[in-house]
Amino acid sequence: MEKQILSVLVENKPGVLFKISGLLRRKRFQIDSLTVGKTADETVAQFTIVILGTLEEAQKTVGMLNRIVDVFSVEILDKDSIVREIVLARLELDSENQRIFLQEAEQKILVQALYQKNKEICVELIDTSQKIEEFLFSIKKANIKILEWIRSGVIAIKK
Amino acid sequence: MIGADALLKSLENQGVTEIFSYPGGSVLPIFDRMPHSNIRRILVRHEQAAAFAAAGVSRSTQKVGVCLATSGPGATNLITGIADAKLDSIPMVAITGNVFKNLIGSDAFQEVDMVGICESIVKHAYFVEDVEDLPRIITEAFYLAASGRPGPVLIDIPKCVQAGEVSAELVKKIERNELFEMHLPGYFHEMSSDISQEIKSIELIKKAQKPVVIFGHGVVLSNAEKELKDFLDKTGIPSVWTLHGIGAYDGNKDLSLGMLGMHGTAAANFAVHHADLIIGIGIRFDDRITGVIKEFERQAKIIHFDIDPSEFGKNVKTDVRVCGQIASTLPLITKALPKNSSNNWKDWQKTLIEKKQKWPIDGRKKGKLTEISVIEELYKKIDQDDVVVADVGQHEMWLAQRFIGKKSRKFLASGGLGTMGFSLPTAMGAAFSGHKVWSISGDGGIQMNIQELVTLVQDKIPVKILILNNGYLGMVRQWQELFYDKNYVDTPLFNPDFQKIGEAYGIPSFRAQTQEETQDVLEKMKNYNDGPILCEFVVEREENLFPMVPAGKSLGETLLNKEESIED
Known part of the structure; x- marks a missing residue:
């Protein structure tokens, strides 16, 4: 299904997340990912929301989100925007082959080992959602045991 | 001065003269001070009625009505009235008490999360954390309720805030009726489209052979009745109206065809179904007026005037979207159109006048009282x-x-x-x-x-x-x-x-x-x-209401009675 990325600037105060997620639920938009954080101006927070749906559907949300008194601006990001996600994962490596596999994977995606303890390795991945999906697919294929897999959700910035 | 006094004084400063209310544990500080206020109390017997009555003030005047209820059941009883005001874009301020701040979230006696419950049925909701914020919040609440697209605003005030001492500095400001600076950085109610939309509207109207105007509540809410009259009188475009557009223009004129929609007049529904240009002014194209959407959009171009940009394209596809106060957007079009533009639709006018005579509003039976x-x-x-x-x-x-x-x-x-x-x-x-x-x-x-x-x-x-x-x-x-x-x-x-x-x-x-x-x-x-x-x-027991557009049918299939439709 098509994905649309919305970048929403809001007043940084309690209750805004509730209003935004409530509105998306009410209008039956499916949220694929939602992240929120303060901007460089701490009175302003920024939401990156990925919804499943067509551009037309996303355009409808723009007006509705704008209606929320605490929302400053809503923008649908172009397809060529820079999109990143972070994954923190604990993996168990049972063989030398798996270790080599992981090292090779580092060529394709930004992987950083954070610590290693016996067979267990904790890694951090930073890339696009698609690359992360591909990486997940390949380690499953290599039978690497996933102890924990935590995704940050998408953040994105326009070019 | 305590919070309750600050509240009442701020309401007086907003021009409030009556409050529809019902007392209870969590609003005792306010009721204790009400006899000292100039505001008249009307003691309803169920809080739902307080909300409707407050909206009744707003609906019949240009004021913002106010209702007040205690926490818990008092507050939840307001809900139907608040939702009713939201769906009809009625400005209203609903005030509820809540339990002491230190008890919030503890499932205390008569505690409900009113701000949470109301999220989808208010234009904005406040939980008052600090008594010092109260006068600013009242100022903002009345402004939000009445400006832009109006709607209800909730103010939920914990009992300890009602009873809290107000600083000497604030007391002075309130007593002098000084303006409180609002903090609404995200609220842009005066949105307007660029002039290209007005130009496109003028072009479409000039080209039209069978135009029709649908006017609605937006005309009334923005007091644009005169601008609507100027437009209709000058252009001679036939008009129909929504339930809430009633009275915004003289309904007795030849080209005033009646209310449209599920139970609209046959002539109004005929006009909209056969039009080649639909001009919606302050309406939201809701399902009770459009009939089945695909048929509604079938042959007409649609121009939509509204103050709320989220209404554009929400229910029907529109060709031109004119965003802004109708009183300022519509006159531009009126001015630009030539006086003789109605020559283009003389035949159309004639047809509709004939239809109006052919299908009068009737159904009166002799004998029994109906x-x-x-x-x-x-x-x-x-x-x-x-x-x-x-x-x-x-x-x-x-x-x-x-x-x-x-x-x-x-x-x-x-x-x-x-x-x-x-x-x-x-x-x-x-x-x-x-x-x-x-x-x-x-x-x-x-x-x-x-x-x-x-x-x-x-x-x-x-x-x-x-x-x-x-x-x-x-x-x-x-x-x-x-x-x-x-x-x-x-x-x-x-x-x-x-x-x-x-x-x-x-x-x-x-x-x-x-x-x-x-x-x-x-x-x-x-x-x-x-x-x-x-x-x-x-009255007679089984009287039926017609005309009627059955669910899933188009305006062109409007039934005149059980057997006949306007197509026949």
């Missing part, structure tokens, strides 16, 4: 400044189809939410407009807020109460008749003696069963201004 005959007698009696408040159901549509006034804010109905029990408490609020108010309900709806009869008596509020008793939930019964094989489940009502009920409350009460009795009693009601007066009209 709801329609009572309503027609009522309209003979009322003055043009009188306010008519419908409840919900068949009578509401019969009233709407026949409304003869030339002024807006004179026909009040629960349009969006369609709430039974609306009429009596809304009429109570509308009585504060200073005009004569007629409340019309069925035997179903009247029972949903009948407790307010005592409020009307206690406060001597002059509402003329008509109960049209056909012993059924008429609208639902009609659907059961037409689409569920006359399976009348729970629509026949066992009723009390409404005349005796009225008398028990101390209201002069009557019963009419014939035309003659109806005429007599309406005359009595018209001339009585010493508080409420009531009459039960015993």
